[in-house]
Amino acid sequence: MIAILGTGKMGEALLSGLLRAGTRPDDVIATARRAERAETLRERYGVRVLSNTEAAKDADTLILAVKPQDMGALLAEIAPCVPAGTLVISAAAGITTAFVEARLGGEVPVVRVMSNTPVLVDEAMSVISAGTHAAEEHLRRTEDLLRPVGKVLRIPESQQDAATALSGSGPAYFFYLVEAMVDAGILLGMPRAAALDMVTQSIVGAAIMLRDSGEHPVILREAVTSPGGTTIAAIAELERHSVRAAFLAAIEAARDRGRQLASG
Ligand SMILES: NC(=O)C1=CN([C@@H]2O[C@H](COP(=O)(O)OP(=O)(O)OC[C@H]3O[C@@H](n4cnc5c(N)ncnc54)[C@H](O)[C@@H]3O)[C@@H](O)[C@H]2O)C=CC1
Numbered sequence: 430m431i432a433i434l435g436t437g438k439m440g441e442a443l444l445s446g447l448l449r450a451g452t453r454p455d456d457v458i459a460t461a462r463r464a465e466r467a468e469t470l471r472e473r474y475g476v477r478v479l480s481n482t483e484a485a486k487d488a489d490t491l492i493l494a495v496k497p498q499d500m501g502a503l504l505a506e507i508a509p510c511v512p513a514g515t516l517v518i519s520a521a522a523g524i525t526t527a528f529v530e531a532r533l534g535g536e537v538p539v540v541r542v543m544s545n546t547p548v549l550v551d552e553a554m555s556v557i558s559a560g561t562h563a564a565e566e567h568l569r570r571t572e573d574l575l576r577p578v579g580k581v582l583r584i585p586e587s588q589q590d591a592a593t594a595l596s597g598s599g600p601a602y603f604f605y606l607v608e609a610m611v612d613a614g615i616l617l618g619m620p621r622a623a624a625l626d627m628v629t630q631s632i633v634g635a636a637i638m639l640r641d642s643g644e645h646p647v648i649l650r651e652a653v654t655s656p657g658g659t660t661i662a663a664i665a666e667l668e669r670h671s672v673r674a675a676f677l678a679a680i681e682a683a684r685d686r687g688r689q690l691a692s693g
Pocket residue numbers: 434435436437438439440460461462463481494495496497499502503520521522523543544545546597598
């Protein structure tokens with residue numbers, strides 16, 4: 430029995446992924462703060478929606494998907510009811526396995542996960558790290574849960590905040606880029622819908638080439654960049670505006686913010 434505690438955007442994405450991957454609704458429990466939300470989840474997925482403490486008692490795997498700021502309160506609430514040996518998977522940015530272990534007590538196996546919203550289309554990037562009491566078996570169980578909804582990579586916990594900044598938040602940077610490129614299309618007089626289509630198909634095509642060709646991104650970019658041509662004119666402007674440096678600074682800022690999150 431798997432319980433998802435805090436079924437918001439990420440929790441719901443994981444819930445829908447588990448069901449698409451063949452987990453039966455009877456084997457999943459969700460929890461929600463508002464009654465209205467609980468009703469929506471029951472209707473939409475046919476799962477049981479219980480209190481956090483009931484879910485913690487019934488499930489052998491808990492996925493904690495509340496905001497980092499709400500994690501302390503959630504752990505305090507469930508700590509007295511988590512049976513020994515329950516696998517606790519924390520999906521929150523910035524929350525360390527030590528934070529969860531200290532609040533649950535005992536020798537609870539904790540696995541920290543950072544996934545991303547493409548879990549909704551089975552193309553998530555999930556990175557996982559073991560806490561002090563999590564063994565190979567617990568990492569395998571976590572991988573088995575996440576693999577049907579995308580790619581899973583084991584990383585040292587010391588790299589989790591960096592991974593959050595890179596792939597956890599990553600989809601947002603691409604959506605932002607698409608917005609900016611569509612605006613450029615508008616500036617050049619294109620209809621918005623056509624511009625969005627062109628940019629979306631370009632980003633999908635580029636992503637698939639990157640994933641499937643095995644080529645380095647520099648090689649792929651150079652193949653588009655003709656001497657004296659249009660692409661290099663654009664790249665020169667991107668360099669003039671320090672876009673690469675902006676990405677380095679932005680992702681470093683996201684990493685730093687992740688480090689602050691557990692303290693609220
Ligand atoms: N949205 C994203 O792209 C990603 C989010 N995350 C992580 O996932 C977690 C959730 O983020 P979102 O889904 O975006 O936030 P969200 O606000 O959509 O979901 C959190 C949900 O938890 C509920 N909640 C809070 N306290 C609760 C409690 N005590 N009992 C039951 N439910 C409770 C809230 O009502 C809300 O529905 C965060 O820790 C975030 O760091 C990780 C990767 C990507």
